[in-house]
Amino acid sequence: MSDFPEITPGGSLPLAWQLKDKTVVLVGGGVVAAGRLVNVLQADAYVTLIAPSTHLNKEVRYRIYEDPLFSSRITYIDRLYAGPEDLVGADMVLTAIDDNDASLAIWADAKAAKIPVNVADVPPNCDFYFGSQIRRGPLQIMVSTNGRGPKLAALIRQRLEEALPPNVEKAIDKVGMLREKLRSRAPGVGGKLGRDRMKWMIDVCDTWEMEQLAELDDAGMQRLLDEGWEASPKSVPAYEHIIGRRQPWWWPMHVPGLEWDASSAGWFAGGLALGSAVALWRATRR
Ligand SMILES: C[C@@]1(CC(=O)O)C2=NC(=C\c3[nH]c(c(CCC(=O)O)c3CC(=O)O)Cc3[nH]c(c(CC(=O)O)c3CCC(=O)O)/C=C3\N/C(=C\2)[C@@H](CCC(=O)O)[C@]3(C)CC(=O)O)/[C@H]1CCC(=O)O
Numbered sequence: 001m002s003d004f005p006e007i008t009p010g011g012s013l014p015l016a017w018q019l020k021d022k023t024v025v026l027v028g029g030g031v032v033a034a035g036r037l038v039n040v041l042q043a044d045a046y047v048t049l050i051a052p053s054t055h056l057n058k059e060v061r062y063r064i065y066e067d068p069l070f071s072s073r074i075t076y077i078d079r080l081y082a083g084p085e086d087l088v089g090a091d092m093v094l095t096a097i098d099d100n101d102a103s104l105a106i107w108a109d110a111k112a113a114k115i116p117v118n119v120a121d122v123p124p125n126c127d128f129y130f131g132s133q134i135r136r137g138p139l140q141i142m143v144s145t146n147g148r149g150p151k152l153a154a155l156i157r158q159r160l161e162e163a164l165p166p167n168v169e170k171a172i173d174k175v176g177m178l179r180e181k182l183r184s185r186a187p188g189v190g191g192k193l194g195r196d197r198m199k200w201m202i203d204v205c206d207t208w209e210m211e212q213l214a215e216l217d218d219a220g221m222q223r224l225l226d227e228g229w230e231a232s233p234k235s236v237p238a239y240e241h242i243i244g245r246r247q248p249w250w251w252p253m254h255v256p257g258l259e260w261d262a263s264s265a266g267w268f269a270g271g272l273a274l275g276s277a278v279a280l281w282r283a284t285r286r
């Protein structure tokens with residue numbers, strides 16, 4: 001036994017395929033095609049959809065003709081699949097049709113043209129499988145059972161959905177912005193700077209809760225960078241120190257020495273309590 005990770009063969013490779021502005025040829029216009037459309041349009045692809053208009057699913061029809069954001073990305077061809085010329089220019093081919101022989105013919109054409117292809121319902125004729133997906137902003141989770149149990153994949157996805165923290169997409173967005181700000185302060189690729197940048201980002205993500213990261217605003221990010229990244233040695237100030245110091249509306253702004261933090265709040269509350277006690281004492285003496 002080595003100390004290296006154990007490799008379990010017989011799986012597939014889950015990847016985040018960048019389909020932006022690529023062309024997907026989708027053959028079929030039923031309920032499965034409607035799901036495929038959602039998947040590839042979410043990935044900013046262009047779609048050429050081939051299916052006779054006599055059997056178009058309602059959702060597919062909506063996407064082709066009425067979807068305000070996505071209709072313009074769909075080129076609709078109202079007929080049956082006609083042969084290899086239908087696949088010219090395709091970066092990916094998907095079939096979702098109820099005709100097995102036609103499916104196999106499309107698969108063979110795609111293989112001959114070396115275009116990756118998924119034939120719904122025929123795993124041996126798939127270069128890749130779809131999975132059960134969760135999407136929350138930039139977060140994408142795909143559950144795959146590698147073809148063993150699609151319904152179980154959907155059930156596992158539901159359990160994961162319930163377990164996710166509520167603001168997870170906001171936290172990811174904020175971390176993305178913080179990473180950009182850090183990179184513009186400390187630009188460059190690789191080397192010691194790259195390692196320092198990565199270590200600091202790891203420390204930030206390890207130290208702050210996701211809900212806390214979700215609360216970071218522009219000023220908070222600047223402060224975190226000013227007081228953490230720029231410090232020597234580099235550090236990660238606590239959430240309470242960065243966010244807790246946001247001034248309440250009534251605090252005299254921009255007065256040096258009057259920064260708002262937890263101890264200011266303590267002094268203020270203490271002062272208020274003392275003032276009230278003195279006022280009460282004077283009132284009872286009258
Ligand atoms: C995840 C999901 C994504 C999606 O399609 O978007 C997906 N199938 C879903 C649902 C689903 N599909 C089927 C049922 C009925 C129950 C059942 O049969 O179990 C249900 C459940 C339902 O409808 O509720 C029937 C079915 N599907 C395939 C076969 C052929 C076979 O197994 O041989 C048969 C049998 C046909 C028959 O018996 O005749 C094949 C595939 N289906 C896959 C994906 C790929 C592997 C996924 C993985 O690795 O887990 C793969 C290999 C190819 C592919 O399609 O890429 C989506 C859930 C989305 C969600 O709800 O979140």
Ligand SMILES: NC(=O)c1ccc[n+]([C@@H]2O[C@H](COP(=O)([O-])OP(=O)(O)OC[C@H]3O[C@@H](n4cnc5c(N)ncnc54)[C@H](O)[C@@H]3O)[C@@H](O)[C@H]2O)c1
Pocket residue numbers: 027028029030031032033050051052055056057079080081096097098099102120121150
């Ligand atoms: N992978 C999965 O998750 C999954 C789940 C359910 C069903 N399926 C399978 O996917 C396939 C499609 O299912 P569906 O429910 O969307 O079917 P459907 O019957 O609702 O739709 C089939 C569509 O394909 C079109 N079509 C048929 N032959 C065609 C051809 N030669 N060229 C162009 N278009 C053609 C029809 O006009 C229709 O629009 C079926 O084989 C089904 O068993 C897969």
